[in-house]
Amino acid sequence: xxxxxxxxxxxxxxxxxxxxxxxxxxxxxxxxxxxxxxxxxxxxxxxxxxxxxxxxxxxxxxxxxxxxxxxxxxxxxxxxxxxxxxxxxxxxxxxxxxxxxxxxxxxxxxxxxxxxxxxxxxxxxxxxxxxxxxxxxxxxxxxxxxxxxxxxxxxxxxxxxxxxxxxxxxxxxxxxxxxxxxxxxxxxxxxxxxxxxxxxxxxxxxxxxxxxxxxxxxxxxxxxxxxxxxxxxxxxxxxxxxxxxxxxxxxxxxxxxxxxxxxxxxxxxxxxxxxxxxxxxxxxxxxxxxxxxxxxxxxxxxxxxxxxxxxxxxxxxxxxxxxxxxxxxxxxxxxxxxxxxxxxxxxxxxxxxxxxxxx
Numbered sequence: 061x062x063x064x065x066x067x068x069x070x071x072x073x074x075x076x077x078x079x080x081x082x083x084x085x086x087x088x089x090x091x092x093x094x095x096x097x098x099x100x101x102x103x104x105x106x107x108x109x110x111x112x113x114x115x116x117x118x119x120x121x122x123x124x125x126x127x128x129x130x131x132x133x134x135x136x137x138x139x140x141x142x143x144x145x146x147x148x149x150x151x152x153x154x155x156x157x158x159x160x161x162x163x164x165x166x167x168x169x170x171x172x173x174x175x176x177x178x179x180x181x182x183x184x185x186x187x188x189x190x191x192x193x194x195x196x197x198x199x200x201x202x203x204x205x206x207x208x209x210x211x212x213x214x215x216x217x218x219x220x221x222x223x224x225x226x227x228x229x230x231x232x233x234x235x236x237x238x239x240x241x242x243x244x245x246x247x248x249x250x251x252x253x254x255x256x257x258x259x260x261x262x263x264x265x266x267x268x269x270x271x272x273x274x275x276x277x278x279x280x281x282x283x284x285x286x287x288x289x290x291x292x293x294x295x296x297x298x299x300x301x302x303x304x305x306x307x308x309x310x311x312x313x314x315x316x317x318x319x320x321x322x323x324x325x326x327x328x329x330x331x332x333x334x335x336x337x338x339x340x341x342x343x344x345x346x347x348x349x350x351x352x353x354x355x356x357x358x359x360x361x362x363x364x365x366x367x368x369x370x371x372x373x374x375x376x377x378x379x380x381x382x383x384x385x386x387x388x389x390x391x392x393x394x395x396x397x398x399x400x401x402x403x404x405x406x407x408x409x410x411x412x413x414x415x416x417x418x419x
Contacts, residue, residue: 061227064250065234067091068394069225071245072236075163077130077147078271080218081105084126084238088245088268095252096266106282107268111252113260118413120405121265121288121370122251123279123359124244124295125272128237129383131198131219133162136209140202142172144219148273152190154384159222160198164212171222172200221385232315232391239379239387241272244294247377247397254402261409262289269359276326279359283366289413290333290371292401293360296389297321297351297376310351312378314390317347318397321374324353326361330371332416337373337404346400351376371417375401 061069070091074084085107093099096109107126129148136142142162156176161169175197179187198219202208223237236242248266255264265286270278272295283291297319300310312319320338321329341348364372377397380388 065227067249068234068236068242068246071242072225072238074238074242075161075218075220076126076128077132077218077220078127078274079147081126081270084242084245085268088126088249092249092252092266095249095256100285102278102281102285104278104281105270106278108282108285109252109266111255111264111266113262113264117262118289118408118410119265119286120262120408121267121283121286121291121363122248122401123267123269123282123291123293123363124246124248125241125269125278125359126245127271127273128220128240128242129273130221131160133213133215133217133219135215136205136213137197138205140200140204140208141175142198142200142208142213144196144198146193149383150193151383152193155193155196156191158385160219161222162198162200162213163218163220165214165217166212168212170200170211170213172198172219175199223386228388233388234391235386235388237386239389240296240382243296243377243389243394246394247294247401250398251401251405254398255405258406260406262405264405272359276357276359276362280362280366283363283370287367288363288370290408290416291360291363293358293363293372293374294397294401295358295374295376296379296382296387298353298382299378299380302380312349312351314378314380314388315392316349318393318400319349319351319376319378321358321376322350322352324357324361324374325355326357327364327372327374329360329373330364332419333371333373336412336416337375337400340404340407341400344403346396348396348400349378
């Protein structure tokens, strides 16, 4: 496994839901610290790495988010089964019978399974309808409440999908949990590394934001800390190349380059910045795709509303099966995104930023 894949594995294997991002933050900082001149944190725990360029140059923010979708222990019933709260957006049909890991306060990892009623005991009507998340539970192989508590499990503990990074038969396809959004962190790391020996007319902030999946929270406080002139949110988008997805729902294909988001539920992308980015891509022959995600948002939704307003753009990587136990991305899309943002940043001097902002 090459160094880039080792980084992607370390980032995605790390366990961290919103509000409990310590492990992915440690991994993120271990890879970005050598490419940064300074490392800071905001009050919520977002990680902010600064790569200095021209002293009085614009501030450019590249944000990925540290948290993944998961669950939180809320109760332990008399039989020792765990009731839980979803943390981030889940739908029932991807949850039942999936393996999970409960992480105790002491850091012990306890395997569990989201329980389901056998089809043999279901009525015909029950088999046809979706199971209510509120009725789900996690089985950790315990006889009763006292035994589950003896494992060190208690309300508030984090629960994450149990899945390890996997390179598929076609090695361009990478299967893992938490691509949403450890891939954004990987892009920020690689962009700062690319700029290590480059002169750039700005100051670049690579950010690992907390609590994106519960309301774009960490990016708001991190942006307040930085006060950037330009903001990029790097996240996953929707791949529209699987059965059952119509072109008008999602048109992007895996391996065809980063997605330039025109519109989502959290912002209308800044036209000046969007056009600048696509002009650079056209100049250098970097592939890209346009998309709109009316039912979702990215950290750009918080970035662009901070302070007096920040021209912002979501740049996303198409992923299959997001907000489930595991998803798939294409390595070429990751590498094209890194190349595009590196080249964009090298061109973002004060005059260019002024022109982008005010036309």
